[in-house]
Amino acid sequence: MKRIALSLALAAASLGASAQDLLIRGATVHTAGPQGTLRDADVLVQGGVIRAVGPGLSAPAGVAVVDARGRPLTPGLFAGLTGIGLEEVSAEQPTNDTTVVLGAPAPGIVAQTRPEFDVTLAYNPRSTLVPVTRIEGLTYTVLAAGTAPGGSIIAGQGGAVRLDGGYEVPYAGRRALFVNLGGALAALTGNSRAGQYLLLQQAIDEARGRGLPAGSQGALLTPAGRSTLAGYLDRRGKVVITVDREADIRQVLKLAEREKLDLVLTGAAEGWRVARELAAAKVPVFVDGLANLPTSFDSLAATLENAARLHAAGVPVSFTQGGDASHNARKVRQLAGNAVAHGLPWEAGLAGLTRVPAEAFGLADRLGSIEVGKRADLVLWSGDPLDVAHAAEQVWIDGRAIPMRSRQTELRDRYLRAPGPLPRAYPAR
CATH class of the missing domain: 2.30.40.10 (Urease, subunit C, domain 1)
Structure with a gap:
């Protein structure tokens, strides 16, 4: 009381x-x-x-x-990459708006590959999850597009929203494109992990105008999809890729260098094995500070020291959850605290919930630190x-x-x- x-x-x-x-x-x-x-x-x-x-x-x-x-x-703290305001009851599909699965509107178009899909359009600031999250000291989140069975590894667009309960989305112009890779999604790409890179490269080629014409047999993207994806190439927008395995992270880094992607990594359970390369590429990484034992063959080298080792190599480290991130966003503080308990400096742990995500998503001019001229999003703690x-x-x-x-x-x-x-x-x- x-x-x-x-x-x-x-x-x-x-x-x-x-x-x-x-x-x-x-x-x-x-x-x-x-x-x-x-x-x-x-x-x-x-x-x-x-x-x-x-x-x-x-x-x-x-x-x-x-x-x-x-x-x-x-x-104010960052709540992670979530579906807050997009997902009300996990088991009730009509209340879930983070994914899209569409049929082909014309012969030859695999229409479920729709990078133009934008989850921020479905954001509901009256969601009960907004105040539940906010009173825990979390004042903004990045809405993430997800991949559903029958969908695409190119999940769609998302972006940052403030948890102020208002319908105005002040950061709507600063969107990010979400791509999900790894063994668990191989069924979407011909039952092959290699198929993911094949289709991802094909989509990029189409967006650059060096692939199949839109609407032709075998084309992946609609004209709107090509335009949207092109807006994220040549470092014109944030591309958030979820990936865990060391070998996949290395492939993603090559792709990002080749196509000039402004890359953000999430998951990265084996990221510490690629820490020097991530630091050299100046790629921020959002990790789960509780990921320890392998949860799949993609994360055999998971360790509670992941964040500390990445930070020691010079990688900007932030935090986000796997699983039910929307309903358990408040636990993001525990992720940071656990990383601190396993070697991450305390100041870096706080930065991972404030300054680092703001910088990673282009919000550092307004959020992420207590400085003159910034918005007064503040939390007083016990x-x-x-x-x-x-x-x-x-x-x-x-x-x-x-x-x-x-x-x-x-x-x-x-x-x-x-x-x-x-x-x-x-x-x-």
Whole structure:
């Protein structure tokens, strides 16, 4: 109950004179930027933007003051590559919008290869998963297109969204193309891993105008698909490839160099074996910090030290989950904390949830660190944000205090109520 009371007090304070103006005083400010960690420091927010960071700041007239009492203050955290707002109930297909499987609209076109598919168009900011994720200190995610049975290894487009509950998608113009490779998807490419590279190269050739004409027998892409894929070649857009095996990572690096792809890797269970090459190519890697024992023949060399070894080689490391990332996004802090427990420096662990993903997806001008001029997406913690024994006390987005409520907390409060004249399922009057 102390956490709830503090959250409400902080929310009330920061919603005082102006919902976007406040001074957070006396925090341990983990900037995730050039200033590093500042002890007993203040952060001034005006108009939803960070205006000053440092000790002894004065509060302008009418600006509410929040006393952090030494607690950690961080930028809003990255929730990983998810389907938040696209996936409500995993087992109920009508509530899942992360994948597409289409029949051929014309002879000769394998229409399920549709890079023009864009999952951000289906984003629902009213999803119950948004507040569930947000009150855990996670303020933005990258919506990822997935590959379904009968679909394509070129899954489609996604992009970053803020978990502010609004319908405006401010980063909609900064999309990414998602490609999924590996042995588990060989059935989509002629039951051959090599077939994946064959079809991927054919699609690129068609997009460059050096393949089969659109609509001809054996063509993979529609005219719209060719135009979309062409927009990601020659480093004109982020290409996110999920891959685990060392040999596949090496093939992907060759492809990226040959076709000039602005590459981001996810998964990379055996990435540590290719760490020097990834660092030389300046490829950010999003790993699962809990991946240890092999889950397939693609990840025989999985290790809990993957993130630490990649970082030591100079690779930008961030975190995302395998499996049900949408409903368990809050566990991304555990991934980072576990990586720190296995050799990753603490500051690199925090950067992997803040600065690194913002840089990887072209958002560093607005997000990812506590710096003057950046958006005031901030989280005040009860303790170490990489330790799951601690929690977010208050979240601000654009300087606005976010109600620290979700469907989960409301259900908790309903069924923990003292017995009354009506069953607990009935709301209190």
